[in-house]
Amino acid sequence: MTSPDIAQDDWYPVAIAAMLTAGAEQRVTLMSHTLRVTRDAAGKATVTDDHGTARPVCEAHGHVWSSIGTPPHPIFSLPEGVQDGRRLVDCGPVRVKASPLRVVENFLDIAHFPFVHTDILGAEPHTVVAPYDVEIRDTVDEVWATKVSFYQPQAAKSASDGIVTEYEYRVPAPCATILYKTCPPRPAEMDVIALFVRPLNEELCDAYAWMALFDDDTALEDLIQFQQTIFLQDRSILENQVPRKLPLDPRMESPTRADKTSIAYRRWLKRRGYHYGAETRGV
Amino acid sequence: MNTAADITSWLPVALSDGLPDGGVMRVQTAGHDLALWRAHDHSVHCVDNRCPHRGMRLSFGFVRGNRLNCIYHGWQYGETGACAYIPAHPELTPPESLCVPTLPCVDHGGRVWITLDPDATALPAMPAHPGLRSVAVNVSQDRIQAALGSGALPSTTHPQRGCSARVLDTSAFDCRIALDVATGDTATLVVSIQSVSAERSQLHTQLTAAASVELKVAASRWLDALRDHLEATA
Structure with missing residues (x-):
């Protein structure tokens, strides 16, 4: 196993905040460590490891976060998560037999929509990925993809016809990614869909989808079902990629222009020395 | 003349009837993970079970015409294993280097055979039973x-x-x-x-x-x- 290196000092989701009620106790695995997640009567969440030692804890973006290391920074901010009028939806977690980095990379990919999410997020012959912008924002040390657009037959539960959906992607941490997309009922706003991933080990993870939407009409179960359908389609891919870990050597896989976000993500991981869940042979 | 090694270098990996036109199946042998597929011209093909783009198993793919399509992004591979089409960029001619390794593969005697030996001699005549x-x-x-x-x-x-x-x-x-x-x-x-x-x-x-x-x-x-x-x- 690769040493957890700098990865152990990141924040990872260990519970859905709303599911951790006062007096509740949940046991979760984070990077092969067993953690005990509890909430006391005063509402304070606590995380302890299998030696009984208290681990860092914070609550943000609908989840309780912890770490097996010592995070040098507070968790990334997500202002839309507290914006008035947004409906916050917990969808996860889904367990995936794949590297958490593969899960994040797949979330950043649009070219698979017509083939994996056929007639929902994409459909032939609308397969072209138009040029878009990608940058590693040094000031915040995040990967951003902007001006992404794609034709979608049914972009969201609230969409009834095909539309060209516009996207922005943000990777604030190696195992967290956020998507901003056209909001059919509120053209001036962007819906937010986030994926927060907890590695159980380098090749197994729990992915928590979390949404902050302007949609007061769609039934909760339909919103969750839509996201589950999409994610389970992705899982059938993720569990059949070889190797399970994400290759960081650019010679191991053959990207094309549509993969600019993934190329930047891999380069950013390499630059940070984030190797947990990565295939580092050849690097 | 066939030597014993030549003869046994062919491996039966499927029944001909088990791989219809447009069919794709996974074959594993001796540490090799392979995808076996049949084009609509009835020819059979065997490739490394991994799309070079993002590592997806090609045995989950689908056949259109005489090309194997990866299920992940629809990249199309022809009968030589060369990538012929990338749906995200239809105007792009994929470079020759973009290809999936192939193995010799024949439909013979009611069975589909592959060989890991590039110098294998042809199989002898044998009846094709159902x-x-x-x-x-x-x-x-x-x-x-x-x-x-x-x-x-x-x-x-x-x-x-x-x-x-x-x-x-x-x-x-x-x-x-x-x-x-x-x-x-x-x-x-x-x-x-x-x-x-x-x-x-x-x-x-x-x-x-x-x-x-x-x-x-x-x-x-x-x-x-x-x-x-x-x-x-x-």
Whole structure:
């Protein structure tokens, strides 16, 4: 196993905040460590490891976060998560037999929509990925993809016809990614869909989808079902990629222009020395 | 002239009937993970089971015309293994270097064969019988060959479908087994053994003549008994 290196000092989701009620106790695995997640009567969440030692804890973006290391920074901010009028939806977690980095990379990919999410997020012959912008924002040390657009037959539960959906992607941490997309009922706003991933080990993870939407009409179960359908389609891919870990050597896989976000993500991981869940042979 | 090594370098990996036009299946042998597919021109092909783009197993893919399409992003591979089309960029001509490795693959004698030996000589003529079924067995190829060679074959008991069996002959490619069925019918099974790993094999079986459904069921139940016998004695 690769040493957890700098990865152990990141924040990872260990519970859905709303599911951790006062007096509740949940046991979760984070990077092969067993953690005990509890909430006391005063509402304070606590995380302890299998030696009984208290681990860092914070609550943000609908989840309780912890770490097996010592995070040098507070968790990334997500202002839309507290914006008035947004409906916050917990969808996860889904367990995936794949590297958490593969899960994040797949979330950043649009070219698979017509083939994996056929007639929902994409459909032939609308397969072209138009040029878009990608940058590693040094000031915040995040990967951003902007001006992404794609034709979608049914972009969201609230969409009834095909539309060209516009996207922005943000990777604030190696195992967290956020998507901003056209909001059919509120053209001036962007819906937010986030994926927060907890590695159980380098090749197994729990992915928590979390949404902050302007949609007061769609039934909760339909919103969750839509996201589950999409994610389970992705899982059938993720569990059949070889190797399970994400290759960081650019010679191991053959990207094309549509993969600019993934190329930047891999380069950013390499630059940070984030190797947990990565295939580092050849690097 | 064929040497013994040449002859046995071909591996039976499927029944011809089991891989219809447009079909894709996964084949594993000797540590190789492969995708076997049949184009709509009826030709058979074998490629490394990994799309070079993002590592997706090509055995999950689909065939259109004479190209294998990766299920992840629809990248299309032609019969030479070269990438012919990238749906995200239809105007792009994929570079020649963008290809998936292929293995020699032939449809011959009612079976699909591959070889890991680029210098393998052609298979000799052999009859193409109708396929019965392919059976996975958790036993090594060597042990199956030894068991068939010993002649100690199982029998099945049933008023109509019961079978007793004896080995007629074996060659470098297959083993012929005579089945005597309780109804008085007889059938000849051709069994080809594919090594999957050190502990697993597949039996690709054919019947030498057109058979009734009852006879096929009797032969199929006998194959279940053969598998159980092989796994119990391994």
